[in-house]
Amino acid sequence: MTRKEFDKLVREAVRDLRRHIGPELDSVDVIVEDDSPDDMRDEDGYGVLGYFQPGPYGLPGRIVLCQRELEAACGTLAELRQEIRKTLFHELGHVLNLEEGELEFIEDDEEAG
Numbered sequence: 001m002t003r004k005e006f007d008k009l010v011r012e013a014v015r016d017l018r019r020h021i022g023p024e025l026d027s028v029d030v031i032v033e034d035d036s037p038d039d040m041r042d043e044d045g046y047g048v049l050g051y052f053q054p055g056p057y058g059l060p061g062r063i064v065l066c067q068r069e070l071e072a073a074c075g076t077l078a079e080l081r082q083e084i085r086k087t088l089f090h091e092l093g094h095v096l097n098l099e100e101g102e103l104e105f106i107e108d109d110e111e112a113g
Helices: 003-021 023-027 067-072 077-095 100-112
Strands: 029-033 050-053 062-066
Touching: 003 023, 003 029, 003 067, 003 077, 023 077, 050 077, 062 067, 062 077, 067 077
Parallel strands: 029 062
Antiparallel strands: 050 062
């Protein structure tokens, strides 16, 4: 998939999440990188799907989505759309200073409803 096509999916997901979550996402940039950083790879070389990078001095941070990892994790376009949305939702939880356990609970609730 081209970056332009992938970016379109990300924009759609951001727009959808803004409707459901509200202005919390407005203060955070969402960007796409080709790959996960080397320091975010496990011993088998698998990288993260996305991550939150806090801003300096209390400034807003940014959510980074890793295109290749997201594409590799999904077999269909529908799965990719869902995984982009899920990853954004998860990283937004970090923006809101939620812990991993809280994120999993909220994600499960979001998927159910």
